[in-house]
Amino acid sequence: MRNHYPVSAFFHDRWLDLVLLLGFFGLLAWLGTLAVPYVQPYVEAWVEARLTRQFDGERAYRHVAAQVALGPRPTGSEANRQTAAYIAEHLAGLGWQVEYQDFVYRGTSGRNIIARAGQGPVVILAAHYDTRRQADRDPDPAQRGQPVLGANDGASGVAVLLELARVLRPARLPYEVWLVFFDAEDNGGLDGWEFIVGSTYMANTLRIRPAMVIVVDMIGDADQQIYQERTSTRALVDRIWAVAAELGYADFFIPTEKYSIIDDHTPFLRLGIPAADLIDFDYPYWHTTQDTLDKVSPASLERVGRVLQAFLQQGWLPPTPQPGQ
Numbered sequence: 444m445r446n447h448y449p450v451s452a453f454f455h456d457r458w459l460d461l462v463l464l465l466g467f468f469g470l471l472a473w474l475g476t477l478a479v480p481y482v483q484p485y486v487e488a489w490v491e492a493r494l495t496r497q498f499d500g501e502r503a504y505r506h507v508a509a510q511v512a513l514g515p516r517p518t519g520s521e522a523n524r525q526t527a528a529y530i531a532e533h534l535a536g537l538g539w540q541v542e543y544q545d546f547v548y549r550g551t552s553g554r555n556i557i558a559r560a561g562q563g564p565v566v567i568l569a570a571h572y573d574t575r576r577q578a579d580r581d582p583d584p585a586q587r588g589q590p591v592l593g594a595n596d597g598a599s600g601v602a603v604l605l606e607l608a609r610v611l612r613p614a615r616l617p618y619e620v621w622l623v624f625f626d627a628e629d630n631g632g633l634d635g636w637e638f639i640v641g642s643t644y645m646a647n648t649l650r651i652r653p654a655m656v657i658v659v660d661m662i663g664d665a666d667q668q669i670y671q672e673r674t675s676t677r678a679l680v681d682r683i684w685a686v687a688a689e690l691g692y693a694d695f696f697i698p699t700e701k702y703s704i705i706d707d708h709t710p711f712l713r714l715g716i717p718a719a720d721l722i723d724f725d726y727p728y729w730h731t732t733q734d735t736l737d738k739v740s741p742a743s744l745e746r747v748g749r750v751l752q753a754f755l756q757q758g759w760l761p762p763t764p765q766p767g768q
Contacts, residue, residue, distance in 0.1 A: 500745025506602035515590035561613030570600025571628030599663030646710035670701035
């Protein structure tokens with residue numbers, strides 16, 4: 444015969460156990476509430492670390508190789524337009540809003556590329572994608588009429604921006620980021636051309652005032668030595684080099700001024716916009732036929748890219764100029 448044990452009798456006999464059990468779970472819940480302020484930062488940091496993509500020098504190097512594979516890319520050439528299409532398609536595929544800015548200089552069509560994402564003060568990161576029509580600094584006089592391949596002078600800066608387009612999360616930055624690719628930078632002194640034509644055109648047609656402009660040019664040299672450019676905005680330079688030091692790159696971002704260079708930051712400086720030029724001008728293959736893919740290092744690209752990524756993530760802005768400054 445089966446014995447029946449009424450449910451009511453069970454609760455009557457076990458009421459103290461049930462009270463203790465409920466009290467235990469209540470205590471756990473209370474302790475969990477108390478722990479939230481202490482645990483939450485660690486949880487958020489853990490999540491953020493897994494959501495943040497790190498700049499990859501090997502990926503950037505593949506962008507250099509893709510540009511070099513098109514051959515020399517002087518303004519107005521078919522290879523130049525193919526490069527523009529390569530840049531625009533990559534950016535659009537990553538969700539950036541892309542537009543062309545077309546212009547004509549001395550009868551030659553040029554094209555700047557502008558990619559936008561995020562909200563807030565506008566920060567421009569820029570590079571030029573054209574290459575020089577003649578290797579007029581080549582040590583071999585017979586080669587000085589040949590075009591420059593521009594693995595470092597042209598393709599390296601573009602590659603850094605394209606990889607940044609992949610790793611940046613503009614929605615989590617306090618800026619509207621513009622990635623800008625200038626045409627017609629590199630033919631100054633040839634047939635009456637000037638340097639920095641594309642950036643000058645953009646600066647002169649701006650409808651907004653950027654908070655700052657950072658140009659990356661010739662930064663892929665395997666023997667990387669990035670000195671501070673003299674005309675660049677001091678506070679901006681100091682902040683970038685401080686970030687580089689924090690990342691352990693002080694041997695490559697050398698905190699010493701060395702050159703004054705007319706580059707794509709110059710038109711913005713003329714307008715009073717804070718601007719900096721990141722350039723490794725100690726490059727013996729500049730404007731020669733030897734500016735080739737083997738001179739570029741993934742590690743060099745990665746250092747520059749990670750500095751810029753960390754700089755943007757810190758949310759720094761240059762000081763607002765005071766009246767009379």
